[in-house]
Every structure is written in C-alpha cells, then in structure tokens.
Amino acid sequence: MDLNTPDILGIGIIGGGGIAQAVHIPGYQKLKNARVLAVSDPFESARTACEEKFGIEKTYADFEEMLANPDIHAVSVTTPNFLHAEASIKALEAGKHVLCEKPLAMNAVEGQQMVDAAQRTGNKLMCGYHYRFNPEVQTLKKFAEAGEFGEMYFARTIAMRRRGIPGWGMFISKEKNGGGPLIDIGVHMLDATMHVMGFPKPTKVFGKTYQKFGKRKDVTGLMGQWDTENFTVEDFAAAQILFENGASLHLESSFVAEQAEQDKMSFQIFDDRGGLSYNPLQMYKEHLGTQLDITPMGLPQNVQAHHKEIESFVNSVLNDTPVMTPGTEALEISKIIDAIYKSSETGSEVTL
Numbered sequence: 001m002d003l004n005t006p007d008i009l010g011i012g013i014i015g016g017g018g019i020a021q022a023v024h025i026p027g028y029q030k031l032k033n034a035r036v037l038a039v040s041d042p043f044e045s046a047r048t049a050c051e052e053k054f055g056i057e058k059t060y061a062d063f064e065e066m067l068a069n070p071d072i073h074a075v076s077v078t079t080p081n082f083l084h085a086e087a088s089i090k091a092l093e094a095g096k097h098v099l100c101e102k103p104l105a106m107n108a109v110e111g112q113q114m115v116d117a118a119q120r121t122g123n124k125l126m127c128g129y130h131y132r133f134n135p136e137v138q139t140l141k142k143f144a145e146a147g148e149f150g151e152m153y154f155a156r157t158i159a160m161r162r163r164g165i166p167g168w169g170m171f172i173s174k175e176k177n178g179g180g181p182l183i184d185i186g187v188h189m190l191d192a193t194m195h196v197m198g199f200p201k202p203t204k205v206f207g208k209t210y211q212k213f214g215k216r217k218d219v220t221g222l223m224g225q226w227d228t229e230n231f232t233v234e235d236f237a238a239a240q241i242l243f244e245n246g247a248s249l250h251l252e253s254s255f256v257a258e259q260a261e262q263d264k265m266s267f268q269i270f271d272d273r274g275g276l277s278y279n280p281l282q283m284y285k286e287h288l289g290t291q292l293d294i295t296p297m298g299l300p301q302n303v304q305a306h307h308k309e310i311e312s313f314v315n316s317v318l319n320d321t322p323v324m325t326p327g328t329e330a331l332e333i334s335k336i337i338d339a340i341y342k343s344s345e346t347g348s349e350v351t352l
C-alpha cells in the first residue's frame with residue numbers, strides 16, 4: 001500500500017484502551033482509504049493488546065514520538081478526558097488532523113485552546129459525538145432540514161442509567177474526567193438534541209448536580225464495581241438551558257437513577273406544528289383535524305454509528321470537506337456543561 005497516495009490516510013491512535021480497541025482501530029481497519037500505522041499508550045499491556053488483536057506494527061509509549069512520524073496524517077485521541085486537549089493540540093501542531101473522543105475537553109477553556117489550534121494550523125478537529133451518525137437521529141435531522149417541523153421551542157433530553165457508574169477508567173474522577181454522567185453521557189444526548197434543533201446558541205443555564213449514591217458501599221454496580229473512596233463526581237445532574245432563539249431545553253443525566261430502564265438515552269422536541277422523539281423514534285403531527293403518530297420504517301439496521309463517524313472523518317480529511325461534528329460545536333457543549341457545574345456551585349443562573 002503506497003502511503004504517499006493522497007487517498008490513503010495514515011492513522012495514529014493516542015490511547016490504546018477501551019474505546020480505541022472497541023471502536024476506533026476496528027473502525028479504521030474496515031476502511032480501504034485508511035490504515036492504522038501506530039498506537040501510543042504508556043501502558044505496555046495496552047500496547048501489546050493492540051499489537052496482538054489488531055496487528056498494529058508500531059507502538060509507542062510516548063505519543064509525541066509517534067507524532068514525529070510523517071506517514072501519520074491524522075490521529076484519534078482516545079485517552080481519558082484530562083489528556084484530550086494536550087494530545088489534540090500537540091497533534092494539530094505536528095500537522096495532523098484530529099478526531100478527539102467526547103467530551104471535547106475537561107472544560108471550555110481547554111476546548112477553546114483546541115479550537116484555536118485547529119484554526120491556527122488549518123487542520124481539522126472533529127469530536128466523537130457519534131449519535132449524529134445514528135440512522136434514527138439522521139432521519140430526524142433530515143426531516144428538520146427539509147422544514148417538516150415547525151418552530152422547535154422546547155426539548156427534553158435524557159441520558160440516565162439505572163446502575164451505571166463505570167467500574168473502569170477515570171469516569172468517577174473530577175480531576176481526570178472533568179465530571180460525572182453530565183460530561184460523560186449527558187453530552188451525547190445534548191449534542192444530538194441540539195443538532196436536530198439546528199444548534200441554537202445557548203444564552204442562559206441553570207443547573208443542579210447531586211452526589212447521592214457514588215460514595216456509598218451498599219449500591220450494586222451493573223457496569224463493574226467502582227472505588228467509592230475515590231468517587232469525586234456527581235451521580236445525577238439536571239439543567240435548564242435557554243437559547244437565543246427563545247427555545248429551552250431540560251436535561252437530565254445520571255449514572256444511578258431509580259427508573260425502569262437500565263439505560264435511557266432519549267430526547268423529545270416540541271414544535272408549533274407537532275413534535276418528535278428519539279428512542280422511541282416517532283414524529284407527531286395534526287393533519288385534517290386528525291392527530292397522527294408517524295413511525296419511520298425501513299431504516300438501515302445494525303449501523304455502527306461509531307464506525308460511520310470514523311468513515312466520515314477520514315472522508316472529510318481526504319476530500320477536504322467540513323467535519324460532521326466540528327470542534328466549534330463541541331466547544332458550545334463544553335460551555336454549557338461548565339455553566340451547569342458553575343450554576344450548581346453558586347445556586348445562580350449562568351449567562352453565557
């Protein structure tokens with residue numbers, strides 16, 4: 001394979017852990033126009049796993065050494081959150097395009113530095129909000145863009161697990177993850193909802209976070225058992241977000257919530273001609289004095305949204321077209337998350 005051919009993208013992976021092995025490496029390896037050349041991870045076990053499971057030929061303990069390889073044109077940043085900014089900025093400055101896992105960064109200050117680095121270097125910065133590649137979300141977006149809905153004035157967004165505090169990684173550490181369910185799973189549904197709404201500009205945020213279960217030893221985990229001593233994030237968050245166009249959005253996100261479902265990722269949007277929901281996928285309208293429930297049928301099945309995201313990133317780089325989940329929009333999500341945490345701390349509304 002001739003890597004100088006401009007239509008084959010050389011890929012490096014920064015962080016060879018869970019999501020890299022589950023999604024990024026296999027996602028690139030499915031593509032004819034990309035090739036994973038190297039993985040960097042300070043842990044030998046992660047490097048060996050990538051070599052053995054995926055036949056990765058070159059691994060590095062230090063990602064900066066990997067970035068010196070001129071055959072690598074683009075990287076996936078799949079480290080814990082606290083390294084997203086440093087790794088992405090160094091990669092952008094080394095001339096690489098970046099697909100960074102969500103959230104964009106620990107906070108909006110770091111996120112802004114990443115966006116600035118992308119603008120300064122002219123390299124692409126995409127964030128891994130993969131729900132935008134889910135066929136159901138894409139159907140709602142297609143109908144929204146075609147003007148099938150009215151003025152969207154209220155949304156209800158839910159990212160709630162019943163017993164889903166991760167028992168691995170750094171997801172329970174404020175210092176390493178930036179927060180709990182809000183910054184981990186809430187961001188996904190918030191991004192998807194705002195994407196369908198046309199990404200309105202947020203102006204005011206009021207939020208409240210709670211830590212009711214994470215420090216308790218008597219709570220059973222269904223995603224592994226976490227270290228209660230080192231649980232320093234919220235386990236529940238709720239927020240109200242107001243947008244410049246007058247619309248508002250209510251967000252709820254939790255790792256531990258007493259509810260029927262083990263995992264509920266959904267949103268509803270109300271517009272002045274009807275409404276829609278994701279999970280379950282449904283549209284609602286009134287026509288000829290009759291109320292209609294519209295259920296889209298025949299959508300593509302078994303679509304791996306993560307893989308679609310990776311394919312889209314590769315194609316955007318090779319064709320020099322805008323990325324589908326740009327760093328600039330991911331930065332808006334980070335600003336909202338920061339504002340929710342700040343509002344909860346101060347007890348006041350935060351103006352963006």
Ligand SMILES: NC(=O)c1ccc[n+]([C@@H]2O[C@H](COP(=O)([O-])OP(=O)(O)OC[C@H]3O[C@@H](n4cnc5c(N)ncnc54)[C@H](O)[C@@H]3O)[C@@H](O)[C@H]2O)c1
Nearest residue numbers: 014015016017018019040041046078079080081101102169
């Ligand atoms: N899009 C999704 O649905 C989704 C799902 C899971 C995780 N994620 C995101 O992916 C990221 C990683 O999560 P994970 O579950 O894979 O965590 P993980 O802990 O399994 O993997 C992270 C890897 O990064 C490595 N690492 C640490 N420091 C490094 C450095 N300096 N250079 C290179 N590698 C380094 C770790 O050794 C580890 O192997 C997080 O930001 C998380 O939010 C996204």
